[in-house]
Amino acid sequence: NAGVTQTPKFQVLKTGQSMTLQCAQDMNHNSMYWYRQDPGMGLRLIYYSASEGTTDKGEVPNGYNVSRLNKREFSLRLESAAPSQTSVYFCASSEAGRDFYEQYFGPGTRLTVT
């Protein structure tokens, strides 16, 4: 069981470039999430997918798009990267969203936008 995997681990982009962060889980979880982690701010939810075929905005969705490709995979796309999107990005999954289930996190992607 790999749990939650993310690619790439590191990325440097120039302002205006685009990229997609990939996430996959092998725990048969229904719900998946994308967070960003910035110093002193904890984790902030960007988008989530309650179940396959659905996606919804979180706290900080501007500048991002997501795709729930199937039950296993949930990708995050930056269409035109900005320096304010420099952050560490975490994907997570849980058995269900609207409940007491804990989340399982991937190892993160460290993104720098210059």
Next chain:
Amino acid sequence: AQSVAQPEDQVNVAEGNPLTVKCTYSVSGNPYLFWYVQYPNRGLQFLLKYITGDNLVKGSYGFEAEFNKSQTSFHLKKPSALVSDSALYFCAVRDRDTGGFKTIFGAGTRLFVKA
């Protein structure tokens, strides 16, 4: 609105001493409460959660937390700290009545355990 406060950026404790990492929360309904730990260059790992029932919750690696409804707190504790406990700890809350899918995380508390 939901919120979580971790009032200490950093907690220092000597190995073998008890440790406490503080967390207070605000929700309009009833809370689900969680603690996660993050080691350097890793994702968050689940430690323990409060759902309902007994206010004292036991979790992984000897950690426990006490839910106090009147003080809206959920402090993380361990009777005897280890150097390997040094990490970043996050408290998180979900409002079970109105929060939907949103889990709010605190800013994190860095724990240093000195040998």
